[in-house]
Amino acid sequence: MILDYLPLFLFALVFILILFGYPVAFTLGGLSVITGLILYDIDFFYLLSLRIFGTMHNFVLVAVPLFVFMGIMLEKSGLAESLLETMSHLFGRLKGGLAISVVIVGGMLAASTGIVGATVITMGLISLPTMLKKGYSPELATGTIASSGTLGQIIPPSVVLVLLGSVLNVSVGDLFTAALVPGILLVGMYIGYILVIAHLNPASAPAITAEESAAFWSTGSTKKVIHAFVLPFTLILLVLGSIFLGIASPTEAAAVGALGAIALTASQKKLNFEILKEVMRDTTFLTCMVFMILIGATSFSLVFRAMGGDKILADAITQAGLSPNLFLLTVLLVVFIAGFFIDFIEIIFIIVPVAAPIFSAMGIDLIWIGILIALNLQTSFLTPPFGFSLFYLKGVAPPEIRTGQLYRGIIPFVIIQVVLLGLVILFPEIVSFLL
Template identity: 40%
Template structure:
């Protein structure tokens, strides 16, 4: 078996093991070290070491020399160097800080106040409670970036209220599932940080490029919610005065100041400091983490138990991301050394396809990978396979990354493996069936594809802000 064939065997075996349920990070490391030991094995050096033994050598000398020869393989140096490279990556330093900001904001009891305020403020809009839930999801998802937490918390808070207000269960479920996934696209997104680390694209340009596509997707969601509420009033009945009472304007302004302004200010401060060059992403993330603590203290929601939970979840998630990077870097280095990357490049270029066809093929593969895999695994493991091909087809990695971020929304919304649906089903009332949730998210899935088409047809939606802030 030639080295390129061995590389393809390595990739195929990894996919099989992933589907069998093995831990992905440790599978990557084990396969990288295993196949890498063969790839970097130097038989001549081993033989020269054996010849150093003379007739007086003891069995211990033989075993010691054999063991030293076993460890004397460049794969172990590669693994150590890759581990150090990941742990010292300045881009990834922002990950634990943004995660801590998200977890502490999640526990600060902000969401219930925000949803109640937006529900009252938007009561004259068709589908007002759905609009309030979607905007709350968008803001909360932007502040946390943790899909499961947003869907679960909003499912506990907004779904019962929407069902009590006689909303169609499928419609209400779709709003929460779709809104909860926006945090992996709208800055400050942890997914974009991970993509920047994997691709070498500037994180500040990624944040600027993702802002308008994220707002386009939110606008499409809102357009669908309001439009369906107008065309099908039974799906989202207007609230009665008993459900949403009239309150004085002064009271309304006070509620907005208390519930909406602090969280919005925190998000804008973090994002604005990055986009305007006032702080690096890591420095802005530190500001966000401190701001999250201040919010929790201000709302009198910071307890030692909540702080300990936030720290624990931050450490656990950060360790998962970092070890995925270590495993992926080791695996991809061995895969490339064996010639696997060249085989894939020659195969794709041999198809004689256009840049548009390549984009469609790449996005289709990422869409299918979203069924069994998390976004972090797709970005860290499989997206780097496409990155060397972008230059061949003349595709900007920044533009490609924004399309991938949009596409990964579908990994949470596509049945039968729509994780958002399962997050919501786990806490939904018994009358809300999984089939109801699946039916509710399908229109929002269509909105994602429309947003991807808009971004492709109007690339200025990606490039306008990066060029405005940082030039070409």
């Protein structure tokens, strides 16, 4: 009887050790291998080598290092600074205009990089001091920057969607297409919230002065606007356009994006050997981290299923009489709570593989599930105590910004994300509109 619950005990033990700070990849892989050796024998792990080689031959996953390279290279190009300066003057005369410009730039950077850390740090360094100087409330300024930086989780090209496509065994191109409308809606909801706050409390989101605006527009402003918008839009069109038009697969488009990012950095006269070496080192580090976790998760999945863990969960759901909708809400709640404590990559590789076969058996559209999980995972970057977006922003924020202000600032944006998640659950057409 106790042996029947061994898979669930293994699952719980993995979570406990991760919460105590043990490395995720080695916790998943190590526990699984030890359990497999105790219950089975060394020959059992021949299957593991086959699975790892299968992962290594997965063409879709090649997009991960390419998109990471593209994002880090664009961070070095200086285009974000140019975009933020231009957008702040385009919307600056509007109350809340600086915050709106941050959201729009966050969306554009998401569509051209997809790297949350790079976006948050860049916008935090450039726009946060300016917003505070102009009289923005610290809560609104930090909340806007932190949440806008996470748009790279849902707006394609997104590393999250690439990993989810691999785990759910669905087309990454379809996930990119399905995520476009929710991503645009989220940007619109952020802007709507800022406009409401600026109307209710103008002192918290003042407009820039007429003198500052006039000074910008009087000195080659047209050239600045064209320069700031044309280059990023060109890259976005090359990457996303080639995917949506069926010209290239996501992996091929990622290669185009990586090459385009090099060209854009060179056009800004920022490309040199030191920058190239730094970008390649950071890309290698992040890619190795992702794939080590993937190998650990593959080991865990193999042992968990060999022990009948997936069957135990399926039987428990059947006996509990959970409807597909109730099971969906349960999984989303688990993912949301897990996001408070562990990273999105770990959630994708631990929770999603266990739930995916059950969703599939229930006849639920896995593309829709992928978008729901991606939207849910986006909150993990904003929810304390381990919200990475908060860590990134706190690291570059002026000393007068307190942690409490940062936490209060992100609450409305987390609520907005949860509201959008609810809308996508109630109206699946939002996801299937472009498919």
